[in-house]
Amino acid sequence: MCDDAIASYLKVNNAKAAVDTCVQLNKWYRAVELAKKHSLPGIEQLLSRYATHLLEHDNIIDAVQLYREANMFSEAASLLYELGGKAVSDQKDYLRAKKLYIMAGMMMEDYRKTRNAAAQEHREGSTKMYLDEEYQSPETARMLDSTWRGAVAIHFFLTAQHNIYEGDIAAALRMALIASEYDDVLPEKDLFLLVALSAAMAQCDRHTSRAFTHLVDLVNVESELKEKLQDLAVDIFVEKSNRRGGAAAAARQNKMEFEEVHCEECGEPTEDWVTQCPAC
Numbered sequence: 533m534c535d536d537a538i539a540s541y542l543k544v545n546n547a548k549a550a551v552d553t554c555v556q557l558n559k560w561y562r563a564v565e566l567a568k569k570h571s572l573p574g575i576e577q578l579l580s581r582y583a584t585h586l587l588e589h590d591n592i593i594d595a596v597q598l599y600r601e602a603n604m605f606s607e608a609a610s611l612l613y614e615l616g617g618k619a620v621s622d623q624k625d626y627l628r629a630k631k632l633y634i635m636a637g638m639m640m641e642d643y644r645k646t647r648n649a650a651a652q653e654h655r656e657g658s659t660k661m662y663l664d665e666e667y668q669s670p671e672t673a674r675m676l677d678s679t680w681r682g683a684v685a686i687h688f689f690l691t692a693q694h695n696i697y698e699g700d701i702a703a704a705l706r707m708a709l710i711a712s713e714y715d716d717v718l719p720e721k722d723l724f725l726l727v728a729l730s731a732a733m734a735q736c737d738r739h740t741s742r743a744f745t746h747l748v749d750l751v752n753v754e755s756e757l758k759e760k761l762q763d764l765a766v767d768i769f770v771e772k773s774n775r776r777g778g779a780a781a782a783a784r785q786n787k788m789e790f791e792e793v794h795c796e797e798c799g800e801p802t803e804d805w806v807t808q809c810p811a812c
């Protein structure tokens with residue numbers, strides 16, 4: 533029915549009525565296609581309504597594809613970033629989240645390129661600038677800048693787990709500690725459970741106890757898990773202190789220590805894995 537109606541309207545050169553019919557029958561893709569083909573005005577609004585329709589029906593990936601095809605890269609990036617956050621919080625699927633954050637980052641690169649090209653065109657006075665600074669709220673801009681940070685954080689987080697499986701516990705602890713600096717983009721609980729595990733395996737007392745204390749202080753950690761962590765901490769440290777009495781040398785051999793380095797800016801001592809001086 534839709535095809536017949538479109539054909540009839542096009543026959544009498546009424547492309548707008550054909551597009552309206554598509555919209556009424558929820559044939560959004562066809563509507564956009566026709567609007568583009570016949571250079572109808574208001575295509576951005578049509579795309580936006582189509583995207584809203586897709587989002588209302590949870591077709592998020594289709595909405596991303598639509599925005600991408602329409603060169604609306606920041607909208608595509610925003611959806612991908614949101615999906616990445618859900619992959620972490622709802623599904624704990626960090627690999628999927630990393631891919632989504634990378635895709636969001638790439639969309640943002642395309643967005644910046646488009647904006648720069650539009651600004652250049654604007655300076656040359658040929659057309660109005662399509663994408664301007666007011667196009668996004670500061671909140672969205674801040675969120676979109678976090679896309680690469682999210683991908684980097686997950687990279688360290690997954691590398692630490694890979695190192696554990698490979699048996700390289702020293703590398704695992706280093707990676708887990710670096711990942712723990714990204715608690716603004718990844719859940720603190722997951723980050724510090726990984727630090728606690730790798731530090732305990734590496735027999736690094738300082739970071740084991742710090743990670744356990746941190747976890748017990750977190751408000752979103754279940755009381756049952758907190759009790760388990762407290763019991764585990766007692767087991768680890770009591771066993772260690774007993775062992776020290778009998779075989780101090782053996783215990784020391786297993787203990788992992790980080791090298792002390794000094795910040796080039798302020799001279800504060802810190803451990804060699806730290807990427808950002810805590811004093812600067």
Ligand SMILES: [Zn+2]
Nearest residue numbers: 795798809812
């Ligand atoms: Zn410093």
